[in-house]
Amino acid sequence: MKEARYFYVPNAVTETELPADEATHALRVLRLKEGDELFLIDGEGGFFRAEVALTTSKKCVYTIKQTLKQEPTWRGGIHLAIAPTKDMGRMEWLVEKATEIGFNKISFLDCKFSERKSLRVDRIEKIIISAVKQSRKGWKPVVEPMIPFHQFIDNCTSAGQKNICHCYSEISKLDFFTEANQSLEEDILVLVGPEGDFSFDEVRYAMEHGFKSVTLGESRLRTETAGLFAVMISQLARRV
Amino acid sequence: MKEARYFYVPNAVTETELPADEATHALRVLRLKEGDELFLIDGEGGFFRAEVALTTSKKCVYTIKQTLKQEPTWRGGIHLAIAPTKDMGRMEWLVEKATEIGFNKISFLDCKFSERKSLRVDRIEKIIISAVKQSRKGWKPVVEPMIPFHQFIDNCTSAGQKNICHCYSEISKLDFFTEANQSLEEDILVLVGPEGDFSFDEVRYAMEHGFKSVTLGESRLRTETAGLFAVMISQLARRV
Secondary structure: OOOHHEEEEEOOOOOOOHHHHHHHHHHHOOOOOOOOEEEEEEEEOOOEEEEEEEOOOOOEEEEEEOOOOOOOOOOOEEEEEEOOOOOOOHHHHHHHHHHOOOEEEEEEOOOOOOOOOOOHHHHHHHHHHHHHOOOOEEEOOOEEEEEEEHHHHHHHOOOEEEEEEEEOOOOOOEEHHHOOOOOOOEEEEEEOOOOOOHHHHHHHHHOOOOOOEEEEEOOOHHHHHHHHHHHHHHHHHHHH | OHHHHHHHHOOOOOEEEEOOOHHHHHHHHOOOOOOEEEEEEOOEEOOOEEEEEOOOOOEEEEEEEEEEEOOOOOOOOOEEEEOOOOOHHHHHHHHHHHHHHHHOOOEEEEEOOOOOOOOHHHHHHHHHHHHHHOOOOOOOOOEEEEHHHHEEEEEEEEOOOOEEOOOOOOOOOOEEEHHOOOOOOOOOEEEOOOOOOOOOOHHHHHHHHOEEEEEEEOOOOHHHHHHHHHHHHHHHEOOO
């Protein structure tokens, strides 16, 4: 089965044809024809074997033949909130790799020391969808637009473990891997700061709002490396 | 202290001046002058505070003022042997990230299904040195040139834990994280295959030569993601 025959189709069960861009790929690149087999991923745990029922110059209508069950491979939701790096390429590889490893949500933070103040969510979304297909995940991580740090903290009213990574030696830190191994059924959220770290006040504000001060270890990591390491640690702790 | 004032100087104690390329950077870019402070990393655990003693148009002579002790932050040597991806960019980020996280050696394997049959070690070395300086590591990971898979296995006569990651469902696999948590003082070696995986015979050959058959988990990972995940898992298991 060719890699390329995996398609991302939100609401695959209620829909009957591939979304426009996926249809173009199916018809122009793969030249799929009536009766050809394809696989649909709805991004919410649904994974389907389907068949091309009808094609026109722009449309690719399918019939679902089989629902392939995909069990979650980790417990609780893994949520990374990160201040994007100046170099967008570094964020793009982070989301590709984190998607392969497996996580549920990414949010982008506008912090005091952020070098990047805006970000194209559609581009991030595209990379995530590609990685979802490539790694054949049933779930697509959710992408949230960039918001100011304090607003993000204020919005964090849901239950679950909340953690903030930082490098201030004056503030005592718990080991993130140890923390991730607690309360395994709960959602876990981890915050990673910009190149210049969170400000001291941002760390304090998060801690006053129920965030634990944590460290990923002794190594001095770039922002995107820290983000990926946090996702990998969460995965190792939460996998079933 | 500026990031850029960290210099990689093998044999920093017996040498008295910066290597040519580091001297150029010190003199032309940073415009260091007599009396300026700089930090030297010898790549073998030595970390020094030094002072510029003399400059000429091309030379930068230093005097070591203080030896800063850097304790190892993990136990045993972490050694990754990987079949390089077709796209060199993916290998370059792997070595950058693995260096930040911390590991000791990388080897490159020429496997049956390898899409890349050669590799510029000098380029990899350059990226590693840059990451060593950026993350202020006292130790520089060793880079070994690419060799055929069977030759690599035949050469693996040293003690320590040996592991091979693969995707064959017919061969039973141990969990790599669990294995990495055993015999913590021993060196740990992990093999990661090319895009098309190791051949069945290669996996069998390694197992006949004392390698354990292991898995990194349920996720379908690209070669470079698997390589980095293996290093991160080893780090988490071996850190002090």
